[in-house]
Amino acid sequence: MTPRFIAQIGLTLFVFVMLLNAAAVMVYFERKLAALLQQRLGPYRVGPKGLLQPIADIIKLMFKEELRPAAADRWLFALAPILSATAAFTAFAVVPFGAATTLFGLLDEPMLLQVADVNVAVLVLFAVTSMGVYGIVLAGWSSNSKYSLIGGLRSSAQMISYELSYALALASVLVLANSLSLTEIVNGQAGAWLGVVPRWHLFLQPVGFLIFMIAGVAETNRAPFDFPEAEQELVAGYHTEYSSMSFAMFFLAEYINMVTVSAVAADLFLGGWHGPFLPESLGWIWFLVKVGAILFFYVWMRWTLPRYRYDQLMSFGWKVLLPVAVVNLLVTAAGVLYFGL
Amino acid sequence: MTAMAPLEHYLILSAILFAIGAAGIFVRRNLITMLLAVEIMLNAVNLTFVAFGRALGAADGQIIVFFVMTVAAAEAAVGLAIVIALFRHRESLHPEAFTTLRG
Amino acid sequence: MLFYLFGAIAVAASLLVIAQPNPVYSVLLLIASFGALSGLYVLLDAPFVAAIQIIIYAGAIMVLFLFVVMLLHATKEEPEGVPAEAGSPLVLPARGAVRLGAWLAVALGIEFVWALASARESGDFAGGSVSSVSALGRLLFTEYAFAFEVTSILILVAMVGAVVLARREDPPDAGGAATEEGAR
């Protein structure tokens, strides 16, 4: 039981708890922000300024009855939310969120603020994300309900379609950074050009960033790409038949996925924990600020833009986004090759 | 890294998986499951490639796995498209339902 | 040892793939088997293969299978009721062929294991490992460049073929799932 081992376990637990918290905070954040955008008050009864609302929500969900349709496939119906949530949590494991630290000298050598430092982190991220599809597909199918099935199929088709553009946008960053390790990619963005402009990949990859954000929104099934749960058509999509904690897990997964995508975007394009004014050891504050900004953007979009039509989404993904992503990757590769960027 | 299992064990595992895949073709009466059995066989071969590649210290084993996966993807796409087309004609996935071309 | 854990998972999952009748479970069990294989690849110092095993096999190909299963509602297996056509003695009755084939598969497995067991030399992992993705990439785009290009053509052909095969004769409804899935 070396200190390092203990620190690693502590870090893992910390991330787990923080992700749970993040989901709760996001719920509050979203409801408040939505209210603001719609000129309402939002939750304000539970606790000061409604701050305890998420806790109330959780308690409510926990005490609800767990329902299962009679014709549902028992095992898969139970497995689906677990898969979803597991994939969401696991994906964050490879995302670094702060500079290496010795925890105030407790450790002999610095430890990365990242649950698992894998040298093929980006690939692992993909692998885990692609597993998330199964949760949704199985939820849709095992419910044995047409709303769920259509929602599940739509969702997975959408995720698979946009995963390509997502991956290609990411790949162009990989080409720039010449590494598959997220930590290395972040460290490559330290410093600034001419002392003013941060060396973020955002400035080298504006198109890539845009593609990444669009595909990220579609990946997480958020508005304006939230067909799987389009209320008007599908009641609530793949989780129509779910209730209580199973539903909570899907809910959790969705919010954690948002956080993950935001965190990855911050790492890949916005320089991660690097930023001016703050010492390296407090870099995680920068990281939180950046993730928060992207999350704000998410919520803002959801309450501002109308929903697309499903066929528009698919044709946009295959006929516009994917070609643009391919061209972007080619141009990036050519640029790296000829200008040695 | 802990001590690795000997190469033979990887190969035996691969042989067992291959046999399972081969048997699957005959045991199941569903075209889709039969295709799945083919995938098992392909993966058994992949395991052999990677194990041998590791044993010989060469990267070629991994490269070939890459190609096998590509071929598997193409095979799955075309195979499943054929299954869908067949299903439209016969409303069945039973392999013996498609024997119109027998001699 | 992790090898035996993963190996056992792979064998058990694969056995269940072919041993139970519901294709949805088969697909999921196969994914589990792939996960175990991916673990084995990590043990073999091939993290890249492990990752693409999950991304491509489990994440893309198996989704395709799952879709087709769901699309065709093929959750139940049909009975082996198709009678073998009465014909000349040369015809192998389907039932007999099936039984023979299954036993032959077992025989093949036994042969392989036997062959390995009787091998004179014992292999070990003395050779160094090549786990760097850039080394693989370099090899792929130099020595195997031709194969790589040919594979890309194969994929293109497969894609076109799948679209054509899965297309309905009547005009497809907008965003029909079948065409979308066939295209992948």
Added chain:
Amino acid sequence: MLLLIPLLPFAGFLANASLGRRLPKAVSGTIACSAIGASFVVSVLSVTRLLAQPVEARAIAQDVFTWISAGRVDVAFGLRLDPLSALMILVVTGIGSLIHVYSTAYMHEESDPEYARYFSYLNLFAAFMLVLVLGSNFLVLFVGWEGVGLCSYLLIGFWYRKPSAADAGKKAFVVNRIGDFAFILGMLLVFATFGTLEFQAVAEQVARLAPETVFGTLSLITLLLFIGATGKSAQIPLFVWLPDAMEGPTPVSALIHAATMVTAGVYMIGRNAVLFSHAPDTLAIIALVGVATALVAGTIGLVQTDIKRVLAYSTVSQLGYMFLAMGVGAWGAGVFHLYTHAFFKALMFLGSGAVIHALHGEQDLRRMGGLKHDLPVTYWTFLIGALAIAGVPGLAGFFSKDEILFRTFTSGHTLLWVVGVLTALLTATYMFRLVFLAFHGVRRGDGDHGHGLHDAPPAMAIALVVLAVGSVLAGYIGVPHALGGSNQLEQFLEPSFRAGAEAASHGETHASLAIEFGLMGASTLAAVAGIALAAFFFLRRPEAAAALSERFSGVYRLLLNKYYVDELYDAAVVQPIRRTSEGALWKGLDVRVIDGAVNGVGAGVFGAGSLLRRLQTGSVRAYGAGLMLGVVLVVGYYLW
């Protein structure tokens, strides 16, 4: 540099063949003309460089690439410019350019794609012809030889929708193939005998041998080569294709079937002068064949009614003259005649083309007449050509023809000389028959072409005038000593007819001036008499000609039907082959043996298949079981 000469027209061919369909006529015509024109310029530059070299070593060689290198065979794709080929490339590119220009107007009524096709063929022909004359060995020459044959076929059958044109093309091709076959045999024999195909090397080896007194290898080689030449140059017995070749467009007849391609045989003999001079037997045959062809063709030309056919027989006849010259060893004289003939015969073909053009396709002499007022340019230029070919003193034909006859006489072939003079008389007669029938007298054709005849358009007129000037002046580079000249051309060509090392041993045979003037007088007399004869029969008393043909109706019909040669060939060669093919090969071998074998195999396969198809159960798993069985057995075998 040398390579450019054939390459430029070839580039023109590629351009017109690939893009021509979509180009307007002006563009494709310009491409073709500038390609051959540029080739002409390059040729002139090359010849200038050649002239700058010392007389004895005048040659520019270029090995483009190693073509075949296998064991003993080592052939380079070599080009070589020496005096003989210099003259030839100037003729080919010079006259070729004029004919290209002429064609732009003559072919103007064709559609754009057809127009481009025509010019692409014409350019391709020029390219091959230049390869033929520039080739430094037999094989390269043969490439050009076959290439011009191909182009000739394509251009004769240019209007392939007309059955007669398509047939004529096929006939030319087939007849040429017979000659080519002999040529290939000769070539192989050269290689077998000398171990090389280079002209220079062969000549040097031959020069060391004594001339054959009895018929031997050299004679056989030269005879085979000569048979090849009779095919290409339309000599007895293979001359039958040339008159039919007149189905092609008239400029093609002028370029290919009068000025250049048909002289390839003469050129080839001249190129191998050393070889041929060592085979006196062959030379005798060549001389005999030449003079016989000249006479036969001349007599046929006397009665033909198609304006182009008359010219075609005239061409055959003049080619006979050239072969006569070759046969008596007067290489220079033969090539001289080749060169002057190119001018006036091209001129006359183009003139006849202008006539046909003006009359909207009318080719029958009996429907012409009186055209000299309507077509003055054509008339005067044509007249110059006729005078030149007839051998009227002062014009090109006189010098060259006289040179041939003089050399024939001085080499002791008095009989050949007599026939030659007779033929000269015939030449003058039929040529002026043509002139008088077409241009003098009154129009005998239908009234519908009566007015609105317009003379040659500018592009055609330019070509005619330039060629007419050439027909007058071309002879002056070969004025014989007797007339105070120095016979420059012959001296210029002399090195080409000797092996490199051989000294100029046998100089010019110096006959006495009296004999030379006498002979000149005789041929002049023949020319004048011929013209007078024509004037009498076809200008003064046309009915006398009719009466004459009445009285000798047998001879007349014999001549009109070209001595029944085509019919003879049909009965002797074509029909037997056809009967054998039909009776033995088709109904016997093909139907019984080959079809029987094929059907038998089919039946066998069908029988085996009907047995094996029972294995085809249609059950995937049964197939799989079979596969597994095989795998298990094979693996088991190796384990055993």
